[in-house]
Amino acid sequence: MFQITLLSVATVIFLIWTWLKTRLNYWRRLGVKTPPYSLLFGNIKTLALRQESFARHQQAMYELSKSQRLSYAGYYLLWTPMFLPVDNDIIKSIMQVDFEHFIDRGMYSNEKVDPLSSHLFSLEGKKWKLLRNKLSPTFTSGKMKMMYETIVNCTPGLLDAMDKELVHAVDIKEIFARFTTDVIGTCAFGLSCDSMRNPNSEFRIKGKEIFKSGILENLKQMMSYIMPEFSKLLGFKIVPEDVSKFFMEIVKDTVAYREKHNTYRKDFMNLLIQLKNKGKLVDDQKLMEQNITDSQNKITMEEIAAQAFIFFEAGFETSSTTMTFCFYELAKNKSIQDRVRKEIRDVSSKYNGEVTYDAIMDMNYLDQVLNETLRKYPPLPCLHRKCNKTYKVPGADLILEKGMRVTIPVIGIHHDPDYYPDPGKFDPDRFTEENKRNRKQFTFLPFGDGPRICIGARFGIMQAKIGLIAVLLNYEVSINAKTVEPLTFEPESFILTTKGGLWLNVEKLSSEKIFLMKQEEYTEISG
Numbered sequence: 001m002f003q004i005t006l007l008s009v010a011t012v013i014f015l016i017w018t019w020l021k022t023r024l025n026y027w028r029r030l031g032v033k034t035p036p037y038s039l040l041f042g043n044i045k046t047l048a049l050r051q052e053s054f055a056r057h058q059q060a061m062y063e064l065s066k067s068q069r070l071s072y073a074g075y076y077l078l079w080t081p082m083f084l085p086v087d088n089d090i091i092k093s094i095m096q097v098d099f100e101h102f103i104d105r106g107m108y109s110n111e112k113v114d115p116l117s118s119h120l121f122s123l124e125g126k127k128w129k130l131l132r133n134k135l136s137p138t139f140t141s142g143k144m145k146m147m148y149e150t151i152v153n154c155t156p157g158l159l160d161a162m163d164k165e166l167v168h169a170v171d172i173k174e175i176f177a178r179f180t181t182d183v184i185g186t187c188a189f190g191l192s193c194d195s196m197r198n199p200n201s202e203f204r205i206k207g208k209e210i211f212k213s214g215i216l217e218n219l220k221q222m223m224s225y226i227m228p229e230f231s232k233l234l235g236f237k238i239v240p241e242d243v244s245k246f247f248m249e250i251v252k253d254t255v256a257y258r259e260k261h262n263t264y265r266k267d268f269m270n271l272l273i274q275l276k277n278k279g280k281l282v283d284d285q286k287l288m289e290q291n292i293t294d295s296q297n298k299i300t301m302e303e304i305a306a307q308a309f310i311f312f313e314a315g316f317e318t319s320s321t322t323m324t325f326c327f328y329e330l331a332k333n334k335s336i337q338d339r340v341r342k343e344i345r346d347v348s349s350k351y352n353g354e355v356t357y358d359a360i361m362d363m364n365y366l367d368q369v370l371n372e373t374l375r376k377y378p379p380l381p382c383l384h385r386k387c388n389k390t391y392k393v394p395g396a397d398l399i400l401e402k403g404m405r406v407t408i409p410v411i412g413i414h415h416d417p418d419y420y421p422d423p424g425k426f427d428p429d430r431f432t433e434e435n436k437r438n439r440k441q442f443t444f445l446p447f448g449d450g451p452r453i454c455i456g457a458r459f460g461i462m463q464a465k466i467g468l469i470a471v472l473l474n475y476e477v478s479i480n481a482k483t484v485e486p487l488t489f490e491p492e493s494f495i496l497t498t499k500g501g502l503w504l505n506v507e508k509l510s511s512e513k514i515f516l517m518k519q520e521e522y523t524e525i526s527g
């Protein structure tokens with residue numbers, strides 16, 4: 001009996017070992033180079049053991065491949081083969097020229113058991129195309145201008161929160177996370193979340209829960225990414241039950257309230273309700289010209305909830321982490337801080353002392369500073385694509401089979417000295433019009449590129465600029481003894497964010513608060 005048990009165990013171990021060996025031989029069989037890997041973890045040992053952040057891991061793989069003059073490489077996410085393009089032309093082909101082969105990201109969603117997971121970021125194929133067409137008109141510059149005021153209304157709360165913390169060094173990361181929670185909460189859900197004044201507001205707590213990272217959460221994410229079909233079969237839920245219930249109820253209540261009281265507010269929720277009821281935005285000529293009938297284009301309540309949810313999920317931490325890194329760099333580089341503050345003052349004086357939407361569009365140096373922040377610290381260190389049709393890699397003797405996962409190593413590209421000399425230096429002049437023109441396309445990818453580019457980029461930039469301006473007009477920031485340097489990144493987060501808080505000295509510039517608009521133009525945000 002003992003011998004039989006021993007033999008069975010040995011057979012199972014041998015079979016697993018053979019399977020792993022075969023899986024991990026995938027790239028070698030195709031003649032594609034990989035970084036050294038282990039049988040147990042593939043290429044993610046340092047990630048699994050939390051020795052390295054996700055961003056550093058991506059950057060290291062890009063740099064290793066580049067140092068070997070490779071146009072592309074392979075690696076293993078555990079035992080799943082992944083393709084890593086390095087050459088700029090191949091990246092452009094995958095993201096734009098041959099997009100029809102790479103429409104999907106390969107993210108998990110399950111409409112039935114987890115309705116909030118069926119959003120624009122995770123949807124695939126025709127479903128994604130249809131929804132993207134419906135939602136695109138909600139992000140035009142006209143719609144951004146309409147929402148401008150709604151965002152500016154959140155800045156008095158931001159200044160109050162800064163004032164409250166002034167006695168000590170300020171954890172700027174926490175402050176900006178609360179600011180963007182309020183902005184997206186008010187624009188996507190039409191609610192006053194009030195997390196600026198109340199750090200433990202329900203919205204802030206739920207926001208933290210969405211981004212809760214830990215071994216269990218990451219394992220779940222990875223499993224649903226590597227084995228989406230199996231995860232579907234198991235009825236996997238990505239959005240925690242209580243978070244899902246919270247957002248679903250908020251959306252249903254808000255829609256019902258607005259429809260009953262015929263309420264109009266300058267926000268995304270208003271636009272989503274128009275899509276639900278009319279199937280188009282009332283002033284949208286393009287949709288009308290295309291003769292899209294209302295019923296074809298209408299969205300359901302569940303779809304509204306899922307989109308409001310992704311606007312929140314995709315919009316709050318990406319923007320707040322950008323603002324945090326921006327202030328860190330401004331604290332370190334006083335001359336850049338002074339120059340951008342001077343530009344804000346000079347431009348707004350041309351607009352009657354107000355920071356209007358048009359005034360912000362005229363602030364070129366601010367734009368350069370933000371772009372340089374996004375280059376040095378891209379919130380999404382890599383982009384995902386899934387090959388949905390067999391693909392011949394241009395200029396190479398390599399076929400990617402259907403289902404192959406691709407990661408575009410954004411952070412590696414952004415720190416490549418061939419594109420950005422002395423990449424560790426914070427230098428906004430890399431983004432003057434002339435320097436931008438002289439750089440290759442597809443070397444600046446904080447919002448991705450091609451048809452799947454971030455739909456909310458304009459909104460993200462606008463909210464970050466509004467927050468930055470409000471703080472810069474009122475305070476000077478500098479490095480504090482508590483600022484951890486060099487910066488370390490959260491090892492369990494897929495979004496690039498500092499480990500722990502980011503503490504800076506904040507000094508008030510004058511006793512009077514300076515607002516972006518005349519005070520009488522601010523409205524109290526109603527719930």
Ligand code: HEM
Nearest residue numbers: 121311314315318319380446447448449452453454456460
């Ligand atoms: C600084 C702020 C932001 C950054 C850096 C950022 C970055 C990104 C990136 C890198 C992608 C993937 C693009 C690709 O795969 O090519 C993406 C997609 C997306 N983002 Fe953003 N984002 C930001 C703000 C926002 C905001 C404010 C919203 C919504 C209000 C938003 C909504 C989305 C959505 C819905 C997608 C999926 C688009 C699709 O698949 O069609 N993002 N974002």
